[in-house]
Amino acid sequence: MTGPTSQFSEKTGCNNCIMRGLGLCEVAIGLGLDHPDPGGAVPISQKKLSAPARRTVFRKDELMDSVPIVCEGWAVSVAGLSNGRQQILSILLPGDLLSGSLLFEQRLSWSVNAVTEVCCRCFNRSELRDVLATSPKTFDRLSLAYTVERNRIDQLAIDLGQRTAEQRVARLILNLRDRSAERGWVHDQAFDFPLRQTHIADATGLTSIHVNRVIGGFRSHGLVEISDRSLKIVNPEGLRNLAEG
Amino acid sequence: MTGPTSQFSEKTGCNNCIMRGLGLCEVAIGLGLDHPDPGGAVPISQKKLSAPARRTVFRKDELMDSVPIVCEGWAVSVAGLSNGRQQILSILLPGDLLSGSLLFEQRLSWSVNAVTEVCCRCFNRSELRDVLATSPKTFDRLSLAYTVERNRIDQLAIDLGQRTAEQRVARLILNLRDRSAERGWVHDQAFDFPLRQTHIADATGLTSIHVNRVIGGFRSHGLVEISDRSLKIVNPEGLRNLAEG
DNA sequence: CGTAAAATTGAGCTGTCTCAATCAATGTGG
DNA sequence: CCACATTGATTGAGACAGCTCAATTTTACG
Numbered sequence: 001m002t003g004p005t006s007q008f009s010e011k012t013g014c015n016n017c018i019m020r021g022l023g024l025c026e027v028a029i030g031l032g033l034d035h036p037d038p039g040g041a042v043p044i045s046q047k048k049l050s051a052p053a054r055r056t057v058f059r060k061d062e063l064m065d066s067v068p069i070v071c072e073g074w075a076v077s078v079a080g081l082s083n084g085r086q087q088i089l090s091i092l093l094p095g096d097l098l099s100g101s102l103l104f105e106q107r108l109s110w111s112v113n114a115v116t117e118v119c120c121r122c123f124n125r126s127e128l129r130d131v132l133a134t135s136p137k138t139f140d141r142l143s144l145a146y147t148v149e150r151n152r153i154d155q156l157a158i159d160l161g162q163r164t165a166e167q168r169v170a171r172l173i174l175n176l177r178d179r180s181a182e183r184g185w186v187h188d189q190a191f192d193f194p195l196r197q198t199h200i201a202d203a204t205g206l207t208s209i210h211v212n213r214v215i216g217g218f219r220s221h222g223l224v225e226i227s228d229r230s231l232k233i234v235n236p237e238g239l240r241n242l243a244e245g
Numbered sequence: 246m247t248g249p250t251s252q253f254s255e256k257t258g259c260n261n262c263i264m265r266g267l268g269l270c271e272v273a274i275g276l277g278l279d280h281p282d283p284g285g286a287v288p289i290s291q292k293k294l295s296a297p298a299r300r301t302v303f304r305k306d307e308l309m310d311s312v313p314i315v316c317e318g319w320a321v322s323v324a325g326l327s328n329g330r331q332q333i334l335s336i337l338l339p340g341d342l343l344s345g346s347l348l349f350e351q352r353l354s355w356s357v358n359a360v361t362e363v364c365c366r367c368f369n370r371s372e373l374r375d376v377l378a379t380s381p382k383t384f385d386r387l388s389l390a391y392t393v394e395r396n397r398i399d400q401l402a403i404d405l406g407q408r409t410a411e412q413r414v415a416r417l418i419l420n421l422r423d424r425s426a427e428r429g430w431v432h433d434q435a436f437d438f439p440l441r442q443t444h445i446a447d448a449t450g451l452t453s454i455h456v457n458r459v460i461g462g463f464r465s466h467g468l469v470e471i472s473d474r475s476l477k478i479v480n481p482e483g484l485r486n487l488a489e490g
Numbered sequence: 491c492g493t494a495a496a497a498t499t500g501a502g503c504t505g506t507c508t509c510a511a512t513c514a515a516t517g518t519g520g
Numbered sequence: 521c522c523a524c525a526t527t528g529a530t531t532g533a534g535a536c537a538g539c540t541c542a543a544t545t546t547t548a549c550g
Contacts, residue, residue, distance in 0.1 A: 054495090079403050083490055087406040089399055101395050104388040109396060133378070143349040150346050151354060153398050154334055158324050160405035161332040161450030165538065196496065205406030210538055212498060245328060299527090410506070441528065455506055457530060497546065504539075514529070520522095 044127045050119040057120070058098070058112040065106065066122035068098045073118035074194050078202065079110045088203035090152065091115075091195070093179055100146035103129065116194045160205045163245060168204040169214045170243035173224065177233060193231035289372045295364040302365070303343070303357040310351065311367035313343045318363035319439050323447065324355045333448040335397065336360075336440070338424055345391035348374065361439045405450045408490060413449040414459045415488035418469065422478060438476035 047066065051057045057075060058064070075092040077099065089110060092098065098112060102125070132139050159168050180191040197215070201208035218224045223239050225232045233239055292311065296302045302320060303309070320337040322344065334355060337343065343357060347370070377384050397420075404413050425436040442460070446453035463469045468484050470477045478484055 079399065081403070081407055081490070085407045087403045089402055101392055104392050109399065147346055147349050150395070150398075153395075153402060154324065154354065157334055157398060157402045157405055158326070158332045160402055162326055162330045198496080207539060208496085209498085209540085212496095213538090216498080245326070443528080452507060453528090454508085454530085457528095458506095461530080491550105493549090495546105495548070498544080500541105500543085502540085504537105506535105506537085508535075509533090511532085512530080514527100516525100516527070518523100518525075520524105 044131060045124045047122045048119060049122055050117065051114045053114055053116050053118075055114050056111055057114050057118060058108055060108060060111045062108045063106050064102055064108055064122075065125055067102045067125050067128055068120040068122040070094055070096050070098065071119045071121050074115040075112050075118045076115060076199060076203070077110045077112045086202050087205065088199065089156070090149070091176065091199075091203065093176075093183070095183065097142075097145050097149065100142075100149050103132075103142070103146075115196075115199060165204070165206050165210060165214050166217070167243055167245045168206065169200060169211060169218070170223075170239050172200060172203060173231065173233070174239060174243055177231075188232070189234070189236060190230055190232035192229065193226065194229050289376060290369045292367045293364060294367055295362065296359045298359055298361050298363075300359050301356055302359050302363060303353055305353060305356045307353045308351050309347055309353055309367075310370055312347045312370050312373055313365040313367040315339055315341050315343065316364045316366050319360040320357050320363045321360060321444060321448070322355045322357045331447050332450065333444065334401070335394070336421065336444075336448065338421075338428070340428065342387075342390050342394065345387075345394050348377075348387070348391075360441075360444060410449070410451050410455060410459050411462070412488055412490045413451065414445060414456060414463070415468075415484050417445060417448060418476065418478070419484060419488055422476075433477070434479070434481060435475055435477035437474065438471065439474050 048071075049057070049068070050072075053073075058068070060080070070092045072094050074094075076088045077090045077092065078086050078088045080086040090096075090099075092112070098120070099109070101109065106125070132142060159171055163171070176193065176195075177186060177189070177191060180186050185191050195203075197211045198208045200206075200215075201211045204211065206214075215224070215226070218239070219226070221235075221238070223233070223235045223242070225234055293316075294302070294313070295317075298318075303313070305325075315337045317339050319339075321333045322335045322337065323331050323333045325331040335341075335344075337357070343365070344354070346354065351370070377387060404416055408416070421438065421440075422431055422434070422436060425431050430436050440448075442456045443453045445451075445460075446456045449456065451459075460469070460471070463484070464471070466480075466483070468478070468480045468487070470479055
């Protein structure tokens with residue numbers, strides 16, 4: 001039962017997570033952290049935590065004794081500047097580690113905001129590290145996740161430093177399509193897309209006004225359609241060409 | 246023994262590295278990887294490799310069986326785009342890990358170019374990982390290095406996404422001053438600065454022409470002085486204020 | 491149903507780029 | 521040791537991508 005998804009403080013939270021099937025908490029499940037089970041999986045104590053849309057889930061500089069994984073909903077990790085601007089450093093989909101750094105550091109470098117209603121599982125760090133030391137499989141799985149995360153940030157820097165507004169937005173959309181597709185959530189080039197234009201703006205280093213015009217352009221060129229928190233890539237070829245630049 | 250530094254073009258290479266004292270290969274030395282010694286240090290087989298200024302040291306997609314550390318000279322890791330532009334993802338000073346990802350991945354994600362003449366030590370990856378598994382101290386040291394690296398990239402993305410040209414250049418200079426200072430190479434706000442304006446441009450996502458004007462501005466406002474591959478911060482306050490935005 | 495958040499559109503401005511040319515520095519071969 | 525070739529720094533003029541300010545409409549939510 002979804003139950004009254006409550007605050008911030010640990011609540012029933014993400015029951016759906018397991019119910020929705022294996023696709024969901026793939027990292028957690030892939031790591032064998034999900035729950036004590038026969039298949040060689042290792043139990044690690046965990047807490048669940050959920051937050052409503054648009055709320056801050058974790059605050060910069062918060063001291064974490066756990067390593068959270070997003071189970072349900074979309075979130076973003078975001079760095080705020082003194083002048084009010086902010087940069088989204090990663091968009092977190094269900095199954096994503098909040099940040100690989102949390103394995104080594106307990107202080108959170110950036111805030112995490114919920115885009116939709118979000119639910120996380122927070123794995124105890126020291127237990128998790130013990131598992132890492134003893135389970136090579138888990139180690140490999142986790143270092144792969146870390147590598148992917150790292151490559152994504154490098155790619156972000158390249159996009160921000162070298163590409164045009166249209167390319168950045170196109171690439172963002174294509175990335176999210178690919179990540180959704182890995183999870184089996186893309187059908188006929190359409191997928192759930194809860195980001196607001198301001199999220200896209202903060203992720204691409206643009207103004208939301210300009211993002212609006214760029215997307216308007218995409219739409220009028222028959223590249224994408226957006227409606228009702230869902231995005232459909234009408235012309236994948238065209239979008240890809242635009243993105244490659 | 247140090248032996249004839251071989252490889253690539255096996256040259257004499259970085260004998261200076263040790264001779265210059267502890268400041269230099271600090272990571273390697275801090276890790277106790279330097280050479281077999283009584284102090285609990287762990288020997289790991291290593292090769293040395295050197296390259297002249299402006300040459301490519303490692304090429305994107307190269308398969309590495311080792312984890313290199315820069316011992317001497319400055320290098321940059323850089324991603325090239327099809328349109329000829331390129332983004333510098335990190336500036337490597339002596340003592341820096343080429344990339345923490347190499348602990349987990351053997352394929353190099355981006356090329357590494359020498360800025361000055363450069364010399365590296367390449368530690369055997371599997372031996373290094375064995376050491377990590379058995380030496381908590383080394384593990385901590387290395388995960389710290391990884392964390393620092395990660396934070397630097399995040400910071401780069403924020404700079405590229407949200408800050409003005411002047412801020413980006415100012416921050417680059419201040420970062421390099423700080424990193425040089427950690428190594429004890431800053432005297433009276435002056436330090437070795439072998440970067441060309443094109444390097445600065447590629448690192449900040451700007452045109453070298455515009456970098457030139459920005460630096461010209463800094464100079465004429467009495468913020469910095471550059472001459473003879475050395476940079477002096479004349480007005481640290483002013484530069485910092487500019488950088489903060 | 492009312493209020494806040496998000497999307498859209500217009501007009502003008504500016505930071506940064508492009509193109510082009512010159513000059514200084516550094517390195518190379520004869 | 522000089523002439524030449526290459527690389528790097530500097531400066532000017534004009535163009536444009538993306539920003540700011542401002543107003544309106546649409547959508548979402550308590």
